[in-house]
Amino acid sequence: MLKKVPNGEIRVLSATGVLGSGFLESSFENGLKRDPHFIASDAGSTDPGPAPLGSGKPSFPARAIKRDLRLMVLGAQRAGIPLIIGSCGTAGGEPHLQSVYTILQEIAVEEGLSFPAALIHAEQDKAYLKAKLRDGKIRALHPAPEFDENTIERSERIVGMMGAEPILAAIEGGAQVVLAGRSSDTAIFAGLPTSFGFPEGLSWHAAKILECGAAAATFRKNPDCIMASISHDSFVIEPLDPELRCTPQSIAAHSLYENTDPYLIIESSGTIDLRDAQYEAVDDRSVRVRGSAFRHADTYTVKLEGAELVGYQSLVLGSVRDPFIIRQIDDWLRRLDEKVRGRIKELYGNTVSDNAITLNVHVYGKNGTMGDLEPIKDATPHEICLLFLVTAPTQDIASAIASVTRHQALHLPIPEWSGLITGIACPFSPAYLDRGPVYRFNVNHVVEVDDPLEMFNIEHVQVN
Amino acid sequence: MTKLADLASLIRSKNAGPFSLTIDIMFDNPETYKRVKDSGKISAKTVAGIYGLSENNVQFFFVDNALAVKASIPRPATQGDLGDADSHGGQQYAPLMEIDI
Numbered sequence: 001m002l003k004k005v006p007n008g009e010i011r012v013l014s015a016t017g018v019l020g021s022g023f024l025e026s027s028f029e030n031g032l033k034r035d036p037h038f039i040a041s042d043a044g045s046t047d048p049g050p051a052p053l054g055s056g057k058p059s060f061p062a063r064a065i066k067r068d069l070r071l072m073v074l075g076a077q078r079a080g081i082p083l084i085i086g087s088c089g090t091a092g093g094e095p096h097l098q099s100v101y102t103i104l105q106e107i108a109v110e111e112g113l114s115f116p117a118a119l120i121h122a123e124q125d126k127a128y129l130k131a132k133l134r135d136g137k138i139r140a141l142h143p144a145p146e147f148d149e150n151t152i153e154r155s156e157r158i159v160g161m162m163g164a165e166p167i168l169a170a171i172e173g174g175a176q177v178v179l180a181g182r183s184s185d186t187a188i189f190a191g192l193p194t195s196f197g198f199p200e201g202l203s204w205h206a207a208k209i210l211e212c213g214a215a216a217a218t219f220r221k222n223p224d225c226i227m228a229s230i231s232h233d234s235f236v237i238e239p240l241d242p243e244l245r246c247t248p249q250s251i252a253a254h255s256l257y258e259n260t261d262p263y264l265i266i267e268s269s270g271t272i273d274l275r276d277a278q279y280e281a282v283d284d285r286s287v288r289v290r291g292s293a294f295r296h297a298d299t300y301t302v303k304l305e306g307a308e309l310v311g312y313q314s315l316v317l318g319s320v321r322d323p324f325i326i327r328q329i330d331d332w333l334r335r336l337d338e339k340v341r342g343r344i345k346e347l348y349g350n351t352v353s354d355n356a357i358t359l360n361v362h363v364y365g366k367n368g369t370m371g372d373l374e375p376i377k378d379a380t381p382h383e384i385c386l387l388f389l390v391t392a393p394t395q396d397i398a399s400a401i402a403s404v405t406r407h408q409a410l411h412l413p414i415p416e417w418s419g420l421i422t423g424i425a426c427p428f429s430p431a432y433l434d435r436g437p438v439y440r441f442n443v444n445h446v447v448e449v450d451d452p453l454e455m456f457n458i459e460h461v462q463v464n
Numbered sequence: 465m466t467k468l469a470d471l472a473s474l475i476r477s478k479n480a481g482p483f484s485l486t487i488d489i490m491f492d493n494p495e496t497y498k499r500v501k502d503s504g505k506i507s508a509k510t511v512a513g514i515y516g517l518s519e520n521n522v523q524f525f526f527v528d529n530a531l532a533v534k535a536s537i538p539r540p541a542t543q544g545d546l547g548d549a550d551s552h553g554g555q556q557y558a559p560l561m562e563i564d565i
Contacts, residue, residue, distance in 0.1 A: 046479070046481060046482050046543070047479065047552060048551075049482075049543055049544035049551045050482070050543070050544045050545075051544070141483075143483050143484070143538045143539075144483070145542065248529070249492075249529075249530060249531055252527070252529040252530035253488075253490060253527075253530040253531075253532055255527075255530070256486075256488045256490075256527065256530060256532055256534050257478070257488070258478050258479065258480050258481075258486065259480055259486065260480040260481075260484050260486055260523055260536035261523065261525070261536070262525055262527045262530070262532070262534050263525075263527075277529070278529075279529060310545070310546060358546055360546050360547050362549045368549055369549055369550060369555050369556075369558075370549075370550075370555075370556060370558075370559075371540060371541070371547065371549055372516070372540050373515050373516065373540055373556060374559075375514050375515070375516070375559045376559075389546070391546055438544075438546075439544070440542060440544065440545045440546075441482040441483075441542050441543060441544065441545070444481070444482070444483050
């Protein structure tokens with residue numbers, strides 16, 4: 001529980017938008033001077049793509065996580081307040097949680113600290129998910145990929161995104177530092193304020209702004225800290241670097257960021273409703289917010305995130321300057337695909353099925369960035385860049401086919417020239433690069449649970 | 465006529481989770497925002513036309529208190545999947561810059 005019981009307002013220090021992205025020590029100290037009741041920082045996201053979840057590796061370097069976590073742990077211990085880290089190690093699965101726990105233990109040893117902590121496990125047991133699926137308790141969000149027992153079986157890992165309840169339970173169980181697996185970014189900030197009776201709408205809305213650190217400032221020069229003071233009729237949000245400013249518009253606009261709907265934001269236990277929120281300047285740096293609401297869900301749900309192995313990838317990068325090739329590039333790529341397919345057949349016969357190998361080509365200069373969404377259909381650039389991506393069941397096959405692709409592309413004939421041409425410019429030797437395993441997100445679903453804690457095992461530990 | 469890019473303070477796109485893309489068009493004063501909103505030149509229909517989508521696949525909002533226009537669409541490929549060239553969804557807004565207001 002909190003050592004300091006909030007009286008009239010609860011002050012929340014958000015150390016940074018992502019653990020490992022950094023913050024100014026001076027801003028953090030400014031936050032501590034304002035006597036916060038707890039410190040929290042989100043550490044994860046799906047923003048880096050499916051690789052962290054699939055591979056088990058965080059997307060920030062251990063050294064960067066340690067730098068940030070050391071300052072947060074020292075600050076929280078000095079102030080005698082809890083520290084909550086959400087979505088440890090980017091994806092919040094078991095290897096991610098363990099990697100941050102290892103760093104926490106190193107910090108404790110190096111700094112001579114001893115404190116009770118809790119690890120909240122978010123990686124899901126496959127048998128549990130299959131049973132939930134059979135009971136009709138897993139339903140799709142929109143848009144969602146197909147999802148069945150085979151999807152669960154194929155997944156490298158599936159995590160549940162915890163709400164506020166497991167985090168609150170860990171603190172009530174005595175943890176001074178909570179390392180949570182995958183968690184709702186907002187839940188790590190909203191749980192404590194609501195548990196002390198502060199209005200849910202204000203607490204969740206403040207959490208939504210806090211979770212990105214100083215991102216809601218008008219001009220965020222670098223990742224940094226931000227603070228919210230939540231009272232019973234409003235909350236005030238203030239950046240902690242004196243050079244940063246929040247304005248009513250910058251705070252209102254933050255609800256747009258990475259949400260499909262700017263007014264309604266869905267959480268496990270309900271929906272943050274910002275339709276009646278009002279924003280007013282307190283001074284030229286901080287903003288008071290009123291009128292935010294929270295509507296309880298009829299059924300408590302936990303969102304799932306999963307990743308499966310797609311295969312192993314190699315790539316070839318090359319450019320084309322010849323206008324004859326550029327003007328027929330679509331047909332050129334179709335013919336290249338046929339040639340490569342032919343070679344695959346010659347090399348592997350029936351031992352590798354035709355659809356087990358994928359050749360994707362991004363044509364930069366034409367529609368490389370937008371693909372099918374590109375509205376300019378008739379671009380005539382004077383040069384284009386081709387990124388050939390080969391995905392195959394093993395790295396050996398991917399490397400082999402990438403190498404074949406280079407050779408086929410290099411000398412693919414066009415009708416305008418007779419004799420052997422060299423039709424692409426390659427910047428590397430060897431021309432292909434191996435990318436290793438690649439993953440895809442394969443779940444956009446929620447689980448209906450009887451108890452908000454049922455998917456999240458809380459492990460209490462003494463760190464020293 | 466003025467291009468939307470010359471009126472907005474920021475036009476950006478980003479993932480809203482791995483399966484959706486969202487576009488924010490922001491203004492730094494209420495007059496410009498109102499001019500764009502009242503022009504009728506940007507709507508769910510405009511966005512659907514530019515991206516070659518059906519209108520019912522576009523969520524569209526005028527956000528008065530943020531002086532912003534927002535549209536959300538399904539991602540053509542799931543983030544990071546084969547064929548996806550923009551893992552963060554960060555460069556999908558560019559065609560909107562050309563809208564004449």
